[in-house]
Amino acid sequence: MDLHEYQAKERFRAAGIPVPPGEIATTPAGAEKLAEDLGGKVVVKAQVHSGGRGKAGGVKLAANPAEAKAHAAAILGMEIKGLTVHKVLITPAEDIDTEAYVGVLIDRATQAPTFIVSAAGGIDIETVAHETPEKIRKLTVDPRYGLLPHQAYWLADFLYDDPSLIKQTTKIIAQLYDSFVNSGSSMAEINPLITTPSGEVKAIDAKMSIDDNELYRRPEVAAMRDSSSEPPAETLAREAGLSYVKLDGDVGCCVNGAGLAMATMDLVKYYGGAPANFLDIGGSSNPDKVVAALEIITADPNVKSILFNIFGGITRCDDVANGIVEAMSRIDIEQPIVIRLTGTNEEIALKILKDAGFPAYTSMDAVVEEAVKLAKGAEA
Ligand code: GDP
Numbered sequence: 001m002d003l004h005e006y007q008a009k010e011r012f013r014a015a016g017i018p019v020p021p022g023e024i025a026t027t028p029a030g031a032e033k034l035a036e037d038l039g040g041k042v043v044v045k046a047q048v049h050s051g052g053r054g055k056a057g058g059v060k061l062a063a064n065p066a067e068a069k070a071h072a073a074a075i076l077g078m079e080i081k082g083l084t085v086h087k088v089l090i091t092p093a094e095d096i097d098t099e100a101y102v103g104v105l106i107d108r109a110t111q112a113p114t115f116i117v118s119a120a121g122g123i124d125i126e127t128v129a130h131e132t133p134e135k136i137r138k139l140t141v142d143p144r145y146g147l148l149p150h151q152a153y154w155l156a157d158f159l160y161d162d163p164s165l166i167k168q169t170t171k172i173i174a175q176l177y178d179s180f181v182n183s184g185s186s187m188a189e190i191n192p193l194i195t196t197p198s199g200e201v202k203a204i205d206a207k208m209s210i211d212d213n214e215l216y217r218r219p220e221v222a223a224m225r226d227s228s229s230e231p232p233a234e235t236l237a238r239e240a241g242l243s244y245v246k247l248d249g250d251v252g253c254c255v256n257g258a259g260l261a262m263a264t265m266d267l268v269k270y271y272g273g274a275p276a277n278f279l280d281i282g283g284s285s286n287p288d289k290v291v292a293a294l295e296i297i298t299a300d301p302n303v304k305s306i307l308f309n310i311f312g313g314i315t316r317c318d319d320v321a322n323g324i325v326e327a328m329s330r331i332d333i334e335q336p337i338v339i340r341l342t343g344t345n346e347e348i349a350l351k352i353l354k355d356a357g358f359p360a361y362t363s364m365d366a367v368v369e370e371a372v373k374l375a376k377g378a379e380a
């Protein structure tokens with residue numbers, strides 16, 4: 001789960017990191033009022049789960065409340081990388097001397113939190129890593145001991161020469177690590193970490209992703225979820241207890257089991273097609289889940305055919321077949337549907353589906369080939 005900038009800033013502030021004040025507005029008039037309260041000269045910042053807002057026109061400096069109002073009017077409702085802006089953060093405009101990058105994320109290769117810092121901040125860190133890797137310092141943290149003081153110093157020392165700036169930044173890096181761990185985070189980033197002409201170090205942007213598996217034990221973080229800024233299909237899937245990932249193809253896939261779902265996607269590609277999604281309905285024959293899965297799949301306008309691939313182990317194929325038939329009686333689906341069932345009670349299941357008028361298969365190759373053919377036929 002991604003946090004908005006203003007939410008990540010709340011977490012950072014709680015850990016002691018110097019973050020300028022700020023409030024959320026949802027209307028231009030609200031933005032004007034907040035700008036007055038903050039002294040007039042502010043930055044209006046789009047709150048969406050996407051980087052590069054600055055480049056997209058979603059971060060604007062305002063010299064006075066009237067300008068803040070005008071910027072908010074332009075930014076609210078704007079689309080940034082497919083996401084609509086519903087909220088803007090109004091925060092005092094800071095004077096900036098330098099911009100650095102400080103981030104920590106779980107690195108899958110080392111299976112440990114890894115810090116990345118660079119004095120070349122404010123811009124996309126991937127670009128810096130690619131073009132000027134010598135401008136980056138990395139550090140792997142041993143989670144048994146946490147970030148040690150000399151390690152935080154070693155990172156800060158790479159960014160500045162001035163001892164006061166190094167001292168402030170050493171503290172911020174330690175606080176960032178605490179916030180990262182205490183939030184159940186998989187990524188926490190300050191870009192830019194600024195220095196001001198008066199010699200202060202501050203975080204003026206904040207980004208944080210929470211590991212979904214941490215949410216159950218951190219209700220205060222889980223409460224920060226903003227469903228209105230997530231793709232609707234993902235919200236629907238989560239609420240229905242389904243694992244769903246949208247992809248770019250046109251063959252909708254509804255499969256039980258993550259491994260089988262991945263194998264199905266591979267086979268769709270093998271037969272020249274492209275999967276529209278990953279979807280694992282789990283080991284359930286519950287018609288409600290099938291209905292939710294079909295609603296999610298068909299909400300994607302690219303989907304041209306729908307493929308069920310069910311392996312019945314403990315879940316009985318006849319239960320699943322009945323679930324599918326009931327689900328179909330509840331919703332209208334335009335796209336052709338092909339179903340493959342194999343395992344416990346497959347003969348009964350195939351009969352149930354055939355009687356209800358659905359093409360049913362036991363061979364995975366056959367059903368995938370057919371689903372790809374149907375998707376291509378619909379394109380022609
Ligand atoms: P991002 O584009 O989504 O990463 O948004 P940021 O919050 O990082 O803002 C982008 C850029 O806008 C920063 O790198 C700064 O150069 C500039 N910016 C943001 N806030 C301020 C501010 O308070 N004062 C000034 N002068 N520039 C700012």
Ligand code: MN
Pocket residue numbers: 122191192205
């Ligand atoms: Mn930024």
